[in-house]
Amino acid sequence: MVKKVVVIGGGAAGMMAAGQAAFVGAEVVLLEKMTRLGSKIAISGKGRCNLTNAGDISNFVSFYPGNGKFLYASLKEFGNEALIHFFQDYGVETKVERGGRVFPTADDSEVIVKALKKYLERTCVKIRLNQAVKKVMIEDGKVTGVQLAVSDEVLPADAVIVATGGASYPGTGSTGDGYTLAEKAGHRIIKPLPALVPLKTLEKWPKELQGLTLKNTAASIWIDGKKQGEEFGEMLFTHFGLSGPIILTLSRIASKALDQKQKVELKINLKPALTSEQIDLRLQRDFLKYGNKQFKNTLDDLLPQSMIPVMVALSEIDPEKVVNKVTKEERKRLCRLFQELVLHITATLGMATAIVTSGGVDAKQINPATMESRLVKELYFAGEVIDIDGVTGGYNLQAAFSTGYKAGKATARMS
Ligand SMILES: Cc1cc2nc3c(=O)[nH]c(=O)nc-3n(C[C@H](O)[C@H](O)[C@H](O)COP(=O)(O)OP(=O)(O)OC[C@H]3O[C@@H](n4cnc5c(N)ncnc54)[C@H](O)[C@@H]3O)c2cc1C
The missing domain is CATH 1.10.8.100 (rRNA adenine dimethylase, C-terminal domain)
Structure with a gap:
């Protein structure tokens, strides 16, 4: 049986998660509430996208104050080198600047968004824009689907990945919806606060x-x-x-x-x-x-x-x-x-100008080896919606990509 996976949020974490879930065999729908994918990637690094850092991956966890250790497994499986190779496969060459910051050689964040879109196309992910999710449907402690905000349409799913981002720069679509979705599913939310502000x-x-x-x-x-x-x-x-x-x-x-x-x-x-x-x-x-x-x-x-x-x-x-x-x-x-x-x-x-949100879905209630909720089966989280935030230098996008990859891949397991 082909597993149906719904990914909520078309940012760095959601696009990586969707592509990876499809790559490992799922039928994937990516729901994005904005009119385009990757709005935040587009403005990242002053429009140049500092996608990761070239430093030693074994030191990465120290660049996420608070919950760095939670990322250990994701960074180990899909770290900076894997990410750079991933983009190379989609025609994006990168360069290293001051402090190990990695940018596309083109100095244009849109090449990153385009590469991710190509990835979604190749892996046959179905993309639905202008689709805000208002609820994750759960029965007997297991995910059954999602409900859309405007139409109330219910999309059945065997697994759902919440990759809705934080609450900073809300103009990009990350308005904290993921916290409400997670809270309704029984998750604890660590108070979201502006960081890198x-x-x-x-x-x-x-x-x-x-x-x-x-x-x-x-x-x-x-x-x-x-x-x-x-x-x-x-x-x-x-x-x-x-x-x-x-x-x-x-x-x-x-x-x-x-x-x-x-x-x-x-x-x-x-x-x-x-x-x-x-x-x-x-x-x-x-x-x-x-x-x-x-x-x-x-x-x-x-x-x-x-x-x-x-x-x-x-x-x-x-x-x-x-x-x-x-x-x-x-x-x-x-x-x-x-x-x-x-x-x-x-x-x-304030949140309007914060580069990242600290706080979010409590990492203790998520299994770091799979990104699956410890409370609800087949509910996964990826990216900034989780209570993890890094310092500047490419660490936040790397965390989004790594946790997205991990969550997407984990959906291949049959529960
Ligand atoms: C100005 C700025 C510059 C930055 N520069 C860098 C940088 O150079 N390097 C770096 O590492 N980090 C940078 N960051 C941080 C980094 O961009 C984020 O941490 C990262 O993009 C988070 O990815 P995400 O996929 O978790 O969330 P997001 O990119 O926020 O994506 C979440 C997506 O979910 C969608 N969504 C939300 N709610 C719903 C819903 N209910 N239904 C459907 N869709 C929904 C949103 O519209 C959005 O597209 C920057 C941030 C900002 C604001």
Whole structure:
């Protein structure tokens, strides 16, 4: 008997799951509520799609804070090399950029979507667009089909794969429907929160620096006065606060803490390679060099131009003061600012701009070897709908592809 499989959601996880289920012998219908497949892939990596990372696959689990271990089996079976080969088979050449980020050589995410569509065509997956699923039908603890939202049509199925994505960037179709479907099937949902998301600050001065990128900077995050994380690299000032790679990585911690009404502070170290003594020596040298100039005109060697007025104001040293009159105490205060520029985080920019959702279907209730629900037979989950989220660098798409592959393949088993 040919198994009937319905896949809900035509993103990275759903397309991979559908193709794989069909490849292993099932008759597959892929239901997508939007007018096209792969909307989120299309905008990923600023339209270039950072599909995975070239790093050692055995280290991958450490790039998914929280539930990385859940992905161990999927990443082992269908890891970065397998994914790159998969796309090669469909004519997509890839290249590796900074930090091991893998992109299509064409610098165009549409080549990834096209390759996946070709895969679905070759494996004879039936695609139905504009079809939102509102319910997974279950009888005696086993899946029997799905019900569509608008028409109420019921599609019978021997297995259902939920690959509806998270709740971030809802314009792409991922509006959190999967959480409702899973909850109705008895699953626990870990509160979905925005992750990899820019942060708003109480202080208004970041607005004065909007557009300024700082490289080789360290930022640490402090929750209720305790340091909870630190990142080194690039950050960006914006009209609302902070963004850029290291901020996005730290945002996951901020997001959870803000949700729990905790105090969130971010401390920027502008010169992480220098000790406070070394910074002080640099300041002394520059103050000597610019001896008779006003303090506000003496920081050019240490700071980007646009940052000077902000640092001068924060130092509370009279900007007009001749620099050789700056006291030791004032210099020490300035020195401290270089190492610990404190910002109070008031909010994230929210789901609308979050690259990924943390939280989702509790991974403990899913078998990581098959992606099958531990509660309902022949109900599978794949991709961001599960409570897994990775850092930037291609890890989120890899997780979607790996879990999609695993779920699709697992449907071949006869229960
Ligand atoms: C701006 C941006 C850039 C990103 N860049 C990268 C990157 O470069 N590298 C990286 O690794 N990750 C990146 N990510 C994250 C990555 O794109 C996602 O984690 C990944 O696409 C999730 O795949 P998914 O298949 O689980 O979900 P999605 O891609 O969200 O797909 C879910 C699909 O399900 C459909 N759907 C939802 N509900 C229903 C329903 N009820 N019925 C039918 N269909 C439904 C949706 O319309 C959607 O098409 C980026 C994310 C964003 C927002």
